[in-house]
Amino acid sequence: MKYLNICITIGLLSATPIFSKAQEVLTLEKTLEIAFLNSPQLTQSKLNLQQQQLNLKAQKASLKSQFALDVNPFNYSRRNIYDDYNSQWFASQTMSAGASLGILQPIKWTDGSIGLYNDFSWQNASNRTSGGKAISYNHNLSLRIEQPLFTYNRSKMQFRELELSLENAQLNFAIQQLALEKNVTTTFYSVYQSQKDLQIAQDEFENQRKNAEIITRKAEAGLIPLEELYQAEVNLASARTALNNQQINLEDAKDRFKQLIGMPLTQDFLLLPNTTISPVCVDSDEAVKFGLEQRMEIRQQQISVERDLFNLVRAKSENEFKGNLSARIGIDALAGKINDMYQNPTDNEQISVNLSIPIFDWGAKKDRVKSTELSIEANRLNIEEEQKSIILDIRQICRRLPILLEQVDIQKQNIANAERTYNIQAEKYRNGELSGMELQQYQGQLTQAKQSYTNAIINYKLEVLNLKIQTLWDFENNCSYIHKKP
Secondary structure, eight states: OHHHHHHHHHHHHHHSOSOOSOEEEEOHHHHHHHHHHHOHHHHHHHHHHHHHHHHHHHHHHHTSOEEEEEEEEEEEEEEEEEETTTTEEEEEEEEEEEEEEEEEEEETTTTEEEEEEEEEEEEEEEETTTTEEEEEEEEEEEEEEEEEESSOOHHHHHHHHHHHHHHHHHHHHHHHHHHHHHHHHHHHHHHHHHHHHHHHHHHHHHHHHHHHHHHHHHHHTTOSOHHHHHHHHHHHHHHHHHHHHHHHHHHHHHHHHHHHHTOOTTOEEEEOOOOOOOOOOOOHHHHHHHHHHHOHHHHHHHHHHHHHHHHHHHHHHTTOOEEEEEEEEEEEEEESSGGGTTSSOEEEEEEEEEEEOOOOOTTHHHHHHHHHHHHHHHHHHHHHHHHHHHHHHHHHHHHHHHHHHHHHHHHHHHHHHHHHHHHHHHHHHHTTSSOHHHHHHHHHHHHHHHHHHHHHHHHHHHHHHHHHHHHSEETTTTEEHHHHOO
């Protein structure tokens, strides 16, 4: 019979489980841990951070004493040389060996350097034409000083630039974490919303199934017209289609979510969010203060200004008046035999000052300096605009939070009203006092109320998260968000 087939179909559908696979239960905290571990953007930002740390570490090491040993174990040369004074050719043959040990200490505060060098060499030179032969040993110990004059300290500037690059990399890493947390949290609640929509569709299908069973029995007993039975079939089919659509939507949302956090696509999961609403009391002025003090974008703009100031120094140093001071003090020991080297050592000194005096550069330096000054001015304006945007965004959030909290309470009460109304109307429908079309409207109102309540909770949660991101202050736990990061 047709009625019997409907009942069998209803029974099979009601016995079919929606979640048939083994599922992993995911909270928001666990989801963020997975995302932080697997995110390619965050990994790339972390690699850049490690690179900047190594660059700064290498620069610190370069300012320590540098030891170098140069060894020339053997050198041989043979050539014919024309002697203009005697107007004849002679053959020269030379063999030599030597080594040099140097200790160089850069001076960070003056951008100069001081070095101690110990040179030792041996040479055997012979003249095959005259038969002359000379063997010599040479040992030279010298102290050398190099000091730039009338110019900026390049070592200190380079060191400071590397410090700023490291700080900027740290800021980028933290910003990537914030962006990922916001993206994951938003998607998490989006999947949860699909999950709740599926649950609502299941409840709606169950209500339609029960109503269809009652109408079927009444129709078989001839207590109601067949039109009511036909409407019950339509309502049940519509509920079944809505349930299937919600199942598909949920699976699609899960796949996108798994791709976002780096979870295997074959792994199934069930989200378990914390839907408890904890009202957040926020003072607008205090929130703005936190945002201006802690927002990393402002610090990044300040770093850009500092870098432009360094570029300004470089621009002003082009074709600049500058000099260099060189000094050398040493002891030189030279003898034909190694045992006689230190009998009569000689000391030697050398000092020189070199100056570079620019004359005319056709205005190139002036133009570069002006261009850099304009860049500094533009970055300072960006800081001011960034601060204004932060203030406006935080104020808007603080205004919306109380309204969103009220919406949660309103939608919760709306669900209670919609459930009472639906139960009353469903009883009328079973008694034949209400048509199937009218009952479907009340079912739609109940479904809409449940979805609105879920949306209200999600909107409030996301706005609290947005406030934390805008201010970098966790108002739920009353602590700085930056200090919580590793």
